[in-house]
Amino acid sequence: MEGPEIQYSEAVIDNGRYGKRVVRFETGRLAQQAAGAAMVYIDEDTVLLSATSAGKQPREGFDFFPLTVDVEERMYAAGRIPGSFFRREGRPSTEAILACRLMDRPLRPAFVKGLRNEVQIVVTVLAINPDVLYDVVAINASSMSTQLSGLPFSGPIGGVRVALIDDGQGPQWVAFPKHSELENAVFNMVVAGKVAGDDVAIMMVEAEATDNSWKLIKEQGHQAPTEEIVSEGLEAAKPFIKALCDAQADLAARAAKPTVTFPIFLDYEDDAYAAVEQASATKLAAVFTIADKQERDNASDALKDETIAALVGDFAGREKELSAAFRSVTKHVIRQRILTEQIRIDGRGLTDIRQLTAEVEVLPRVHGSAIFERGETQILGVTTLNMLKMEQQIDSLSPVTRKRYMHNYNFPPYSTGETGRVGSPKRREIGHGALAERAIVPVLPSREEFPYAIRQVSEALSSNGSTSMGSVCASTLSLLNAGVPLKAPVAGIAMGLVSDQVDGQTRYAALTDILGAEDAFGDMDFKVAGTAEFVTAIQLDTKLDGIPASVLAAALKQAREARLHILSVLTSAIDVPDELSEFAPRVIAVKIPVDKIGEVIGPKGKMINQIQEDTGADISIEDDGTVYIGATNGPSADAARSAINAIANPQIPEIGERYLGTVVKTTTFGAFISLTPGKDGLLHISELRKLANGKRVDNVDDVVSVGQKIQVEITKIDDRGKLSLSPVVADEENAAEEVAAESAAE
The missing domain is CATH 3.30.230.70 (GHMP Kinase, N-terminal domain)
Structure with missing residues (x-):
């Protein structure tokens, strides 16, 4: 038994040293009752099915084009079971909704004006490599299925994501980057467009600097995405868009249905426009010099009512046409004034900003x-x-x-x-x-x-x-x-x-x-x-x-x-961050050994729950042993930290504890004191005045020296665990005795 005839075309996206990506458009195998259906693959391991359907009759009472674009994310595509209670997909995710908007925005202007039949485009993710971003592939899939459907659509439309990546050999705009590649990108841009003669006309752009962009630019010297660089990215996207459009056009030429004639509902006839223009154009020009929005809108509405009332006798039953014509005349008046006089609705120039x-x-x-x-x-x-x-x-x-x-x-x-x-x-x-x-x-x-x-x-x-x-x-x-x-x-x-x-x-x-x-x-x-x-x-x-x-x-x-x-x-x-609000939680971090995580949590969470109950703090533990403690006040957070350290870091110092430490390093701003093996603290130069009879200390080495033993007290532990110290002057004699005893023991 012979199967359906399957036809396909491919677009090869050459990224040079970053390799090639192949986008394959295929039709004839699935969803054959849809007006147009296309399977779109990228690199053979990510598959999307796009189906375009149209209502048989125009929607009554609609004065707009009823286009709906939906994305169906199937968890089986990634080999997963949904995490919801019923273990099936529910409302679309935020990512799916944003993908719908990415498709809708370039496609909508490409449909013939005046179409009132309902059109629905549904893209279903059938299989996906988790490292692939499917949203930009969906733009091409939705364009392809619509091209095949026989709808009055001026496609094809190609969409590509380009990312500015520097691997050490210079920055390059890479098409269809993977999630892993975006780690080294400073800018990520989705561009959709269509072939216009020898050029590509841009229809939609969605772009952002990446999460790592600041670090890459400031610490590693990567190219910042300035306006000039972004403009270069738009140009770099054009050859890729053309390749995608050419592949779609090739398949459409062989497999598309003949274009169906749909009823077109013009907003108004020429005679209605001419009558409205003659009756209102001059007055509209005056109305749209009013700066205040509400006053301007009220004046425009009043003029609209006046114009329709004056013309309704000659255009009986065509009030909607007159209303639409009035809007069109308004649009023309505003645009002509801007283009010829360089003056806008509220009287501003082209580059002026409001207050x-x-x-x-x-x-x-x-x-x-x-x-x-x-x-x-x-x-x-x-x-x-x-x-x-x-x-x-x-x-x-x-x-x-x-x-x-x-x-x-x-x-x-x-x-x-x-x-x-x-x-x-x-x-x-x-x-x-x-x-x-x-x-x-x-x-x-x-x-x-x-x-x-x-x-x-x-x-x-x-x-x-x-x-x-x-x-x-x-x-x-x-x-x-x-x-x-x-x-x-x-x-x-x-x-x-x-x-x-x-x-x-x-x-x-x-x-x-x-x-x-x-x-x-x-x-x-x-x-x-x-x-x-x-x-x-x-x-x-x-x-x-x-x-x-x-x-x-x-x-x-x-x-x-x-x-x-x-x-x-x-x-x-405001030019610098304010202090945290007194009502915001205080979050501090404590590092514990990974093998101590179980002890801190306790059997069935008994220990961590007890600490939270006793201190009033919230505690969360990361897999790497980082413990985040949040509380509405400092004492609660400190109490929770002490309890955790008592379990996981019993030798970690606490504020107020005293140690006989050894000076291990001196700097211009103080001395580093070793308290216990692997744990040092800073004795700031300002604290050394206590050892110099209250006199100002300009040179740390004049007061302490490397190898010297000194009694200190911990005065502060910051959120990163760094210790601030103060000398214990009152106990100097005791400290001297301890030094002598320790020296004798050695």
């Missing part, structure tokens, strides 16, 4: 808080610190199993003066939170430097343009207020783009700090976050069928100037 306000410590009792305002956009940032055991546990196909920094973004309906549903986050809120999270992660202190789980919440209290970038700014302020030692402050700005025909030529105008209306009526939303030195996160969405990379490069440079201005405002509000 900025930054304030910290705005809420009582919380660990850190701040408000950041940019014009009518207002974001409240709140930081909460806790033990590392409170970090998020992740059960997904990714090898990442836990997350210490969690950024949640909330967008309540009142932020735009409207009513609506509140409750669980929508995809947009998850996406905005992830973007703000990626912007901040590169500058966070390491787990060792700051052993806390950090939850950051951004509340969009008022919205008129780029609440996600406002969240980045509010987060920087709030984290510093909470005492988090950021490596550098981060700020973000949203750029817009307007393009249109002026005097027969296509003109582009990049807008700094866009309003909500400029986002709605513009062609691009380009968000850029970073420090004063380099970019930490980028997100690009476009309504055009691609944007020239040169235009994006110019927008990046324009965004840097705005970012530096915003950073100056943030640092004027």
Whole structure:
């Protein structure tokens, strides 16, 4: 019996010294009742199935394109059983939702305008190498199945992740990097686009500096992802995108269904547009010189009602057309003014930023808080610190199993003066939170430097343009207020783009700090976050069928100037971390031998539970023997540390204990004293005054010398276990006797 005819094509991605990756597109074997279905492999060990289906009838009452994109992560793909109570997959993971957004954003503009039939694209992960990132493969899979479906779709669209990696032979943009390779990358960028003549037009960008970027740049001298380097990355992605598009086009030419004719519902007919334009264009130009958002919106709504009322007699039953035409005329008026007069809706120039306000410590009792305002956009940032055991546990196909920094973004309906549903986050809120999270992660202190789980919440209290970038700014302020030692402050700005025909030529105008209306009526939303030195996160969405990379490069440079201005405002509000809040837990670390972990825990947790009950501290133990102790006050933490040391490190010194130590080293700032084998402490030069009759000591060697024995008391033990000492002057005679006795014994 003959099986189905299987056809395929391949794209070979050549990364030079980093090897080749092969992306294989295949159709004809699975999901044959879907309008279009494609199996996509990468290196033969990761397999995705994408199926595209379309409703037979247009959706009534819809004035938008009902496209749905879903990702189904199957745990069997990684040889695992789901960790949920019912042991089956439930709601999609955050990673799956973000993958859906990655696919939706470049695909949506490629469908014919006016389509009202419901279209659904479902990508199922069937098999995966845990070291492979499947999300960018899914972009190509969804494009391929849609190409095969016969829908009116102007593809193919190719998507590639490129990472800037330096293995010692110079930095290189590597396509389809693996999780393990990203450990040595400073920047990670997903780029989607389509072939446009001899070039590739960019349709979507999602990028971030990696967790290790700061260390790689500052300690190992790797190339920082500046605006120029990021622009080079966009160019480097183009050949890979072209190879992926060519492979899709080759398979589509042989296996795609004929394009089906679907009913197209135009928003309005030409006569409706002409009538609305004649009746309202001049007045609209005046309305959109009003700077205040609510006043401007009210004036626009009143003019819309007036225009429709004046024309409804000639367009009976076509009120929806008139409403849509009014919106289109509004869009044209705004764009023409920007392109010809270089003046925006609220009277600003193309590069002007609205008034900025930054304030910290705005809420009582919380660990850190701040408000950041940019014009009518207002974001409240709140930081909460806790033990590392409170970090998020992740059960997904990714090898990442836990997350210490969690950024949640909330967008309540009142932020735009409207009513609506509140409750669980929508995809947009998850996406905005992830973007703000990626912007901040590169500058966070390491787990060792700051052993806390950090939850950051951004509340969009008022919205008129780029609440996600406002969240980045509010987060920087709030984290510093909470005492988090950021490596550098981060700020973000949203750029817009307007393009249109002026005097027969296509003109582009990049807008700094866009309003909500400029986002709605513009062609691009380009968000850029970073420090004063380099970019930490980028997100690009476009309504055009691609944007020239040169235009994006110019927008990046324009965004840097705005970012530096915003950073100056943030640092004027707070430029160094504050002290930890009195309400935040104090977390200290103790190192114990690995073979003592069982003794500290005790049978069935009896010992550790007893310590927690007696001291009021929370205790968590890592596999390497690091014990994290968290408490609301210092005495509780110290009591827990003493109890743990009594079990696992019985010879570890405690504050207040006295030792007859030996000077083993002198420095310009003090002397190191050996207390017990392997345990030294510092006797600071300021403490030596007690041995010099209270006189200032300029030279340590004038008071003590290597080999000298001295009675000392432990005065401080810092979070890393380092000891600070003080000489015991009152016991000098006793100390001398002990020295004599010890010398006689020798």
